[in-house]
Amino acid sequence: MKKIAVFVSGGGSNFIAIHRQIIQGNILGKIVMVFSNNPNCGAIKFAEENSIPIFIINAARYPNAHTRDEFLLETCLKAEIDLICLAGFMKMLPQNIVKHYEYRILNIHPGLLPEFGGKGFYGTRVHEAVINTGKRESGATVHFVDEIYDHGPIILQKKVEVMETDTPESLAARVLKLEHELFPEVVKAFCENKIIMENNKPKILEYNEN
Ligand code: GRF
Numbered sequence: 625m626k627k628i629a630v631f632v633s634g635g636g637s638n639f640i641a642i643h644r645q646i647i648q649g650n651i652l653g654k655i656v657m658v659f660s661n662n663p664n665c666g667a668i669k670f671a672e673e674n675s676i677p678i679f680i681i682n683a684a685r686y687p688n689a690h691t692r693d694e695f696l697l698e699t700c701l702k703a704e705i706d707l708i709c710l711a712g713f714m715k716m717l718p719q720n721i722v723k724h725y726e727y728r729i730l731n732i733h734p735g736l737l738p739e740f741g742g743k744g745f746y747g748t749r750v751h752e753a754v755i756n757t758g759k760r761e762s763g764a765t766v767h768f769v770d771e772i773y774d775h776g777p778i779i780l781q782k783k784v785e786v787m788e789t790d791t792p793e794s795l796a797a798r799v800l801k802l803e804h805e806l807f808p809e810v811v812k813a814f815c816e817n818k819i820i821m822e823n824n825k826p827k828i829l830e831y832n833e834n
Pocket of ligand 1: 633634635636637638639667711712713732733734747800803
């Protein structure tokens with residue numbers, strides 16, 4: 625059973641999707657703690673309701689970033705975390721965590737990386753850019769996290785068609801629905817030790833498209 629730490633900042637729908645698959649017994653893992661910069665977000669409410677330990681790690685609590693980073697790593701080490709999931713975490717993950725947990729941190733992005741990623745490409749901005757550049761397809765990406773924003777090796781992507789009539793909001797809603805399938809699928813594979821690195825690229829063993 626893998627021990628999972630989830631980092632959140634927003635509504636928490638991806639976190640909830642992963643949690644649901646765990647409760648249903650589809651993922652061999654346990655969410656043992658949730659970290660957030662935002663104590664008032666939907667994700668934190670869900671963690672409270674489900675008695676998952678919460679850690680708020682914003683500048684108000686930790687004026688000293690170094691102290692915060694040390695605390696974060698120590699907390700993860702003490703809890704023997706196997707996997708970190710960034711589920712709508714709007715802050716850069718501290719470098720000490722990124723280094724220590726190489727190939728053990730997953731992020732979900734609401735676009736088809738490497739396009740429409742990096743600084744400034746978050747939330748509706750991704751969907752606006754996709755529509756404004758006339759793309760016919762978009763989707764979601766789960767990748768390992770490295771030191772650069774939205775840059776780490778891509779594990780899995782799922783695509784959706786972009787309709788003529790799409791607004792950033794309608795596209796966002798369709799992509800988010802896809803994210804709720806994609807993210808738990810990758811977490812499941814990780815928890816079953818089915819994600820391996822081959823020629824510096826992640827590969828999911830026995831992966832079945834459907
Ligand atoms: C998702 O679109 C995710 O791709 C992005 O932030 C959003 C989080 O949504 N990184 P939620 O908090 O999981 O509902």
